Amino acid sequence: LGDRGALAGKPVMEGKGVLFKKFADVDVFDIEVNSHDPDEIIKVVAAISPTFGGINLEDIKAPECFYIEEELKKMLDIPVFHDDQHGTAIISSAGLANALEIVGKRHDEIRLVISGAGASAISCAELAIRWGVKREHIMLVDSKGVVHSGRTDLNKYKQRFILDTDARTLADAMRGADVFYGLSVADVLTPEMVKSMAKDPIVFAMANPDPEIRPELAKEARKDVIIATGRSDYPNQVNNVLGFPFIFRGALDVRAKAINEDMKLAASKALAALAKEDVPDSVLRAYGMDSMKFGREYIIPAALDPRVLLWESPAVAQTAMETGVARKMIDINEYREQLAYRKGKGEQVRYFFQNKARSSGGKKRIVFAEGEEQKIIRAAYHVEEEGIATPILIGCAGKIQEQLKTLGLDYKPEIVDIDAFDRFDHYAKAYYELRQRKGLTAMDASSRVHDPNVFSLMMVKEGDADAFVSGLTYDYPDVIRPALQIHHTAAGTSHVAGVYVMIVEERVYLFTDATVNIDPSAEDLSEIACLAADFAKQLELDPRVAFLSFSNFGSTPHPFSDKVRKAVALTKSRRPDLRVDGEMQADTAVMADIIDNRYPFSSVKDANVLVFPSLESANIAYKLLARLGKAKAIGPILLGMGAPVQVLQTGDDVSDIV
Numbered sequence: 001l002g003d004r005g006a007l008a009g010k011p012v013m014e015g016k017g018v019l020f021k022k023f024a025d026v027d028v029f030d031i032e033v034n035s036h037d038p039d040e041i042i043k044v045v046a047a048i049s050p051t052f053g054g055i056n057l058e059d060i061k062a063p064e065c066f067y068i069e070e071e072l073k074k075m076l077d078i079p080v081f082h083d084d085q086h087g088t089a090i091i092s093s094a095g096l097a098n099a100l101e102i103v104g105k106r107h108d109e110i111r112l113v114i115s116g117a118g119a120s121a122i123s124c125a126e127l128a129i130r131w132g133v134k135r136e137h138i139m140l141v142d143s144k145g146v147v148h149s150g151r152t153d154l155n156k157y158k159q160r161f162i163l164d165t166d167a168r169t170l171a172d173a174m175r176g177a178d179v180f181y182g183l184s185v186a187d188v189l190t191p192e193m194v195k196s197m198a199k200d201p202i203v204f205a206m207a208n209p210d211p212e213i214r215p216e217l218a219k220e221a222r223k224d225v226i227i228a229t230g231r232s233d234y235p236n237q238v239n240n241v242l243g244f245p246f247i248f249r250g251a252l253d254v255r256a257k258a259i260n261e262d263m264k265l266a267a268s269k270a271l272a273a274l275a276k277e278d279v280p281d282s283v284l285r286a287y288g289m290d291s292m293k294f295g296r297e298y299i300i301p302a303a304l305d306p307r308v309l310l311w312e313s314p315a316v317a318q319t320a321m322e323t324g325v326a327r328k329m330i331d332i333n334e335y336r337e338q339l340a341y342r343k344g345k346g347e348q349v350r351y352f353f354q355n356k357a358r359s360s361g362g363k364k365r366i367v368f369a370e371g372e373e374q375k376i377i378r379a380a381y382h383v384e385e386e387g388i389a390t391p392i393l394i395g396c397a398g399k400i401q402e403q404l405k406t407l408g409l410d411y412k413p414e415i416v417d418i419d420a421f422d423r424f425d426h427y428a429k430a431y432y433e434l435r436q437r438k439g440l441t442a443m444d445a446s447s448r449v450h451d452p453n454v455f456s457l458m459m460v461k462e463g464d465a466d467a468f469v470s471g472l473t474y475d476y477p478d479v480i481r482p483a484l485q486i487h488h489t490a491a492g493t494s495h496v497a498g499v500y501v502m503i504v505e506e507r508v509y510l511f512t513d514a515t516v517n518i519d520p521s522a523e524d525l526s527e528i529a530c531l532a533a534d535f536a537k538q539l540e541l542d543p544r545v546a547f548l549s550f551s552n553f554g555s556t557p558h559p560f561s562d563k564v565r566k567a568v569a570l571t572k573s574r575r576p577d578l579r580v581d582g583e584m585q586a587d588t589a590v591m592a593d594i595i596d597n598r599y600p601f602s603s604v605k606d607a608n609v610l611v612f613p614s615l616e617s618a619n620i621a622y623k624l625l626a627r628l629g630k631a632k633a634i635g636p637i638l639l640g641m642g643a644p645v646q647v648l649q650t651g652d653d654v655s656d657i658v
Helices: 007-026 038-051 064-075 085-105 119-129 170-174 191-195 215-221 244-253 263-275 281-287 308-322 332-342 345-358 372-384 397-407 425-440 443-450 454-460 476-487 522-538 559-573 586-590 593-599 615-627
Strands: 055-057 081-084 110-114 140-141 179-182 203-204 226-229 365-368 389-396 414-416 466-472 498-502 508-513 544-548 579-584 609-611 630-640 644-648
Touching: 007 244, 038 064, 038 443, 055 064, 055 085, 064 081, 064 085, 064 119, 064 191, 064 609, 081 085, 081 244, 085 119, 085 179, 085 203, 085 226, 085 244, 110 119, 110 170, 119 179, 119 263, 119 397, 140 170, 170 191, 203 215, 215 226, 215 281, 215 593, 226 476, 244 263, 244 308, 263 308, 263 609, 308 332, 345 389, 345 498, 365 372, 372 389, 372 397, 389 454, 425 443, 425 454, 425 476, 425 522, 443 454, 454 466, 454 476, 466 593, 476 644, 498 522, 498 615, 508 522, 508 615, 522 544, 522 559, 522 609, 544 559, 544 586, 559 579, 579 586, 586 609, 615 630, 630 644
Parallel strands: 055 081, 110 140, 110 179, 179 203, 203 226, 365 389, 365 466, 389 414, 466 644, 508 609, 544 579, 544 609
Antiparallel strands: 498 508, 498 630
């Protein structure tokens, strides 16, 4: 649309403010300056700068944008960053690094052609040089042709890229080029030009809304091409939202005086590294994809990948400290945890569990009975990479290696093949001794230990593993039954129970029992409540336990409500240290004003441990809340087992498994 005035920029600026907040929790004021005078703009920005921790410049054309940013950076001691220049450069250079790795080329040997010579084009060229591309290997092509030594119409920024060459047109420049950067206009790159490029050409057609060449045309011209665009409906989207929110987050959190070139390079390298990591199921669902893995169609992280915050911002903050522009020194590991907390209470709880595992005294060994499943392999990879534990995958080594190849994971897990395990006979004998008075013969024992669940549970029993995980492809009873047969319940406990940690509008609740006891007695409910309350303490919560019913404190006499009332009395007698009350309706339990106004005698208000009268009520409640109430469910977490045993739900995501 061209220059339509400051007010016309308002929707874009407001939208950008929303992106800052949503992606990196950065608070933004959008300010539109109605001026075409660079010096006046500099004066205005400098005058208001004491109000802010950083300034993002937007929608200023070249060459004025270079002058404005350069002068403000000299004058101010807060970050000044023109995203139109640097954002595209940071994201595209990350993608280029990965594309070059895939085709086996180095930065210092490629020839790069850039169509366009505006703000983003110049910045892309300069950052490519910092990655290792030689300046003399970069050919800039503007609206008048190649930037060459015979031109007299070049500003000082284009003059940095003058080449002594006979090439005059984009077609001339493209012959033998390894990489094309498009920062110009639609359809300027023809299939014939792509055909003239070197082996394994790399094309970044970044003009919006229509690229310099459509990907289907580029691929038709060259089967070996890797192509990226600025559009979300094609793979490899170069989207500036992968840059500016996270760069400012890292800069602000160390009170940086500037965003320097090293910080931009660090951001780019962090994005390049993240693209090689396993992609979360939540991202796959957001894009309607079954798979995203590092390769020709995935060289840049997806714009909606929540992990960008945890990779890019720490890289920027660390570099700011190393290069002397940070006013505040921080611990990067603690900082990553703080960033995760910005993503909500659910991430806080997840980090709490992970930190507990890391600090439990040496890395524990976790056996995954379904070791050939892709989700289990991906989960094991994350468990290993994040230092949570040492995974053991049960299954055929050949099948697991084939899955790793399919997933594109550079990972060498510990694999145990049951048929080749040298302690199998020992396990079979030990299992027989456990179950010989339950009708099990020695022959039956050997047969059953071939079952991956039984075998894995015996690994824990015999001390070859510390914890057991299974259930992704099994019905819940088929896993819990052998677990109880082999490991029984914990000392002093006669029941196990499944608890879900529910995150509802940044508040934490425990729902129990949602997985094991179908119709618990009053005695069962009392024990389940105690298990859940003690688990709440492990989460550093102050347990306030409410026993739920359709009745409030005797308002509706019935055998169902009588059972719950009896469970309350048993629990108060058994554990006088706990705050427990009921029976009460669900809204009474969680709405403090109902207790205050109608039941002020109750010892529990605003309950956070909710004990349901039956498995069906707990199971229905947590699933409805998760699906319709948009609550985050973490679990089920099995309480009361005699060993660390966790049973998954069919269809759990990788993050749920971890």
